[in-house]
Amino acid sequence: MEGKRKRKLSVAIITFNEEKNIGDCIRSIESVADEIIVLDSLSTDRTKEIATSFSKVKFYESPFPGHVEQKNKAIGFCSNDWIFSLDADERADKTLVHSIEAFLESEVTTVDGYKIARLTYHLGRWIRHSGWYPLRRFRLFQRNAATWVGENPHDYIELKPGSVGKVMKGDILHYSFTDFSHQITTINQFSSIVAYTRYAKGERFSLSKTIFKPFGKFIEIYVFKFGFLDGIPGLWIAIASAFSTFLKFAKLYELDRKQIERPSNIRKEYGKN
Numbered sequence: 001m002e003g004k005r006k007r008k009l010s011v012a013i014i015t016f017n018e019e020k021n022i023g024d025c026i027r028s029i030e031s032v033a034d035e036i037i038v039l040d041s042l043s044t045d046r047t048k049e050i051a052t053s054f055s056k057v058k059f060y061e062s063p064f065p066g067h068v069e070q071k072n073k074a075i076g077f078c079s080n081d082w083i084f085s086l087d088a089d090e091r092a093d094k095t096l097v098h099s100i101e102a103f104l105e106s107e108v109t110t111v112d113g114y115k116i117a118r119l120t121y122h123l124g125r126w127i128r129h130s131g132w133y134p135l136r137r138f139r140l141f142q143r144n145a146a147t148w149v150g151e152n153p154h155d156y157i158e159l160k161p162g163s164v165g166k167v168m169k170g171d172i173l174h175y176s177f178t179d180f181s182h183q184i185t186t187i188n189q190f191s192s193i194v195a196y197t198r199y200a201k202g203e204r205f206s207l208s209k210t211i212f213k214p215f216g217k218f219i220e221i222y223v224f225k226f227g228f229l230d231g232i233p234g235l236w237i238a239i240a241s242a243f244s245t246f247l248k249f250a251k252l253y254e255l256d257r258k259q260i261e262r263p264s265n266i267r268k269e270y271g272k273n
Contacts, residue, residue: 010078018088028091096170112163113141123233130227192263195251210249
């Protein structure tokens with residue numbers, strides 16, 4: 001099948017203690033990959049052992065300066081012009097794999113990147129509303145036409161001006177949280193990163209935003225983004241999103257009042273290039 005291809009594909013994955021996820025992630029995409037770059041930020045579990053058991057994997061290690069920075073670094077290790085980016089807790093579904101294979105076999109294209117929908121499994125069901133789906137973002141792209149940008153940890157691929165993008169059929173399946181407790185732990189960590197990043201950029205605490213922004217976030221997720229159609233999980237997601245918004249401002253308060261220099265749950269190397 002690979003003999004029919006007009007172009008080669010690199011897959012880029014960043015990891016940290018992903019022994020439970022990395023094997024399934026690689027297996028979902030290895031049939032269309034010419035190489036799989038795994039950039040690990042010094043895991044202490046079996047991530048390296050599992051990843052390097054796959055013949056197509058090229059494994060690298062580097063301290064973790066931030067999501068945007070690490071994903072751009074992973075791109076730098078790729079040797080092919082076309083790159084597909086996955087997180088370790090994501091999988092390419094069969095439709096997406098077929099779409100990628102068809103693209104690799106197609107004639108020369110003027111497209112520089114493809115947006116792909118992501119479908120998240122949480123609280124016992126696939127979440128199809130609440131602003132979580134389809135949430136199409138560029139994931140398959142030409143390396144010279146794209147870069148990772150955004151506010152850590154909420155990164156995304158941005159194509160250069162004048163580039164052409166299209167939508168690709170298929171979903172990235174996202175197994176983001178093992179349970180609600182895991183989601184709360186992630187919210188706590190990510191809100192620390194956002195507060196720390198925003199403070200470093202000059203943003204300061206606002207009491208009015210702390211009061212009103214969480215309420216607005218709940219209405220946005222549950223009503224305007226149809227979270228109520230996701231049942232009880234949709235309600236939990238809306239409440240958790242509002243709580244996450246509150247935490248960002250509460251932690252900004254700590255930083256602004258010099259009560260802390262950085263949130264205690266951020267890794268020491270974070271923010272250091």
